[in-house]
Amino acid sequence: MQMYIFSVITEAFKTKGKKDKDFLKGVSLMEETKSNWPQGIKRTKQRERVLFILENAKDPLSATDICAKMEDGKGSAWLSTVYRILELFVKKGVAVKTNVMNQEMAVYEINHPKHKHYAVCINCHKIIKMDNCPMENFTPELEENGFRVVGHNLEIYGYCKDCDHLEK
Amino acid sequence: MQMYIFSVITEAFKTKGKKDKDFLKGVSLMEETKSNWPQGIKRTKQRERVLFILENAKDPLSATDICAKMEDGKGSAWLSTVYRILELFVKKGVAVKTNVMNQEMAVYEINHPKHKHYAVCINCHKIIKMDNCPMENFTPELEENGFRVVGHNLEIYGYCKDCDHLEK
DNA sequence: AGTTTAATGCGAATGATACGCATTTAAGTG
DNA sequence: CACTTAAATGCGTATCATTCGCATTAAACT
Numbered sequence: 386m387q388m389y390i391f392s393v394i395t396e397a398f399k400t401k402g403k404k405d406k407d408f409l410k411g412v413s414l415m416e417e418t419k420s421n422w423p424q425g426i427k428r429t430k431q432r433e434r435v436l437f438i439l440e441n442a443k444d445p446l447s448a449t450d451i452c453a454k455m456e457d458g459k460g461s462a463w464l465s466t467v468y469r470i471l472e473l474f475v476k477k478g479v480a481v482k483t484n485v486m487n488q489e490m491a492v493y494e495i496n497h498p499k500h501k502h503y504a505v506c507i508n509c510h511k512i513i514k515m516d517n518c519p520m521e522n523f524t525p526e527l528e529e530n531g532f533r534v535v536g537h538n539l540e541i542y543g544y545c546k547d548c549d550h551l552e553k
Numbered sequence: 554m555q556m557y558i559f560s561v562i563t564e565a566f567k568t569k570g571k572k573d574k575d576f577l578k579g580v581s582l583m584e585e586t587k588s589n590w591p592q593g594i595k596r597t598k599q600r601e602r603v604l605f606i607l608e609n610a611k612d613p614l615s616a617t618d619i620c621a622k623m624e625d626g627k628g629s630a631w632l633s634t635v636y637r638i639l640e641l642f643v644k645k646g647v648a649v650k651t652n653v654m655n656q657e658m659a660v661y662e663i664n665h666p667k668h669k670h671y672a673v674c675i676n677c678h679k680i681i682k683m684d685n686c687p688m689e690n691f692t693p694e695l696e697e698n699g700f701r702v703v704g705h706n707l708e709i710y711g712y713c714k715d716c717d718h719l720e721k
Numbered sequence: 722a723g724t725t726t727a728a729t730g731c732g733a734a735t736g737a738t739a740c741g742c743a744t745t746t747a748a749g750t751g
Numbered sequence: 752c753a754c755t756t757a758a759a760t761g762c763g764t765a766t767c768a769t770t771c772g773c774a775t776t777a778a779a780c781t
Contacts, residue, residue: 427727427728427778427779428778429727429728429729429777429778430777431728431729432728447768448768448769449768462729462730463729463730463731464768464769465729465730465731465732465769465770465771466728466729466730466731468768468769468770469728469729469770470728472770475675476675476676478675484652489737489738489739489766489767489768490767490768490769491768491769502693504693504695504700504702506700507643507644507646507703508644513695513696513697513700514695514696515693515694515695515696516694516695516696517691517693517694519687519688519691519693520687523685523687525670525672525683525685525687525709526683526684526685527672527681527682527683527684528681528682528683528684529681529713529714530714531713531714531717532672532674532681532711532712532713532714532717533711533712533717534672534709534710534711535675535710535711535712536709536710536711537707537708537709537710538706538707538708538710539705539706539707539708540705540706540707541693541702541704541705542702542703542704542705542706543700543701543702543703543704544700544701544703545697545699545700546697546698546699546700549699549701595747595748595758595759596747596748597746597747597758597759597760598746599759599760600759615737616737616738617737630760630761631760631761631762631763632737632738633738633739633740633760633761633762633763634759634760634761634762636737636738636739637739637759637760638759640739657735657736657737657768657769657770658736658737658738659737659738
């Protein structure tokens with residue numbers, strides 16, 4: 386739920402209205418196009434942008450965050466569209482959905498093989514990155530065979546050093 | 554979002570109305586009282602019941618589930634109260650809140666030292682119990698010192714044997 | 722270029738969760 | 752054991768993330 390700086394071009398959009406978007410014709414809207422587009426996903430402008438934003442994000446982003454980041458003149462998308470794209474990305478294994486400390490909002494990240502996990506303070510909700518992952522070299526014993534693991538979520542919760550004095 | 558069988562007593566409540574609850578006076582409403590009440594939590598009827606229900610649940614329960622289970626004549630509670638109690642339990646380390654596959658609803662469990670984790674099918678959302686836990690014998694490397702770990706959530710996602718044929 | 726199928730824009734609906742306030746209950750005190 | 756006080760609950764309502772529906776638009780395929 387952060388605020389982002391909107392570009393001048395977006396402001397131009399706002400004043401000129403939607404019908405006039407083509408005053409930008411000739412300006413490449415696709416500069417971020419990746420050469421390796423994920424399999425089985427139809428390539429659209431909006432999806433390209435969401436993928437690009439996720440790939441370049443330092444922290445997990447909510448749908449609203451992504452929507453805000455798209456308001457920079459390089460091709461925006463409606464919030465419900467962003468949700469649909471994210472749902473697809475998760476289903477295809479491109480992205481990972483998490484609820485840090487089960488807060489109100491879900492956040493999304495690229496499903497990197499080298500991912501991060503987080504510890505969250507129960508009291509102040511501060512998020513602390515974790516550098517190792519217990520899932521490396523671990524084989525889950527599932528009650529049903531034939532499950533193909535695509536990814537995982539892990540979250541540690543407790544009290545950070547500033548909140549540890551609180552009674553248990 | 555399951556339906557539960559309501560007891561005859563509850564039906565009596567419904568027909569007689571709230572003001573008449575004391576026709577049950579003398580009937581113990583506290584049969585489930587635990588001898589070891591968690592520290593730092595004020596003991597009320599509603600909290601006792603929620604704790605008892607959590608302690609005897611075989612699967613994680615949502616706030617709505619718990620609220621429904623309380624409609625059995627042994628002392629019910631309003632949904633918002635259940636939410637408040639659960640929030641407190643989580644804060645005190647008594648319960649654990651999870652969002653299996655980040656579905657709409659959060660579920661709660663007792664924070665057992667010997668807990669379960671789950672694998673979830675990305676497609677059909679089937680939940681499969683896991684018998685081991687990678688967090689045993691694992692020490693997280695956090696970017697900040699002095700974090701006191703109280704618990705953790707882990708969730709594996711992928712495709713179950715019935716959905717594995719779907720294209721990646 | 723034309724056709725077809727799927728994606729998006731847009732608004733409105735849904736549903737879990739949080740909040741506010743009056744009333745009740747638990748716990749402490751003399 | 753009555754009395755006081757702070758905290759919990761009942762109850763309704765507000766909030767806000769997420770989903771849905773449908774008309775329009777854009778991608779992909781002859």
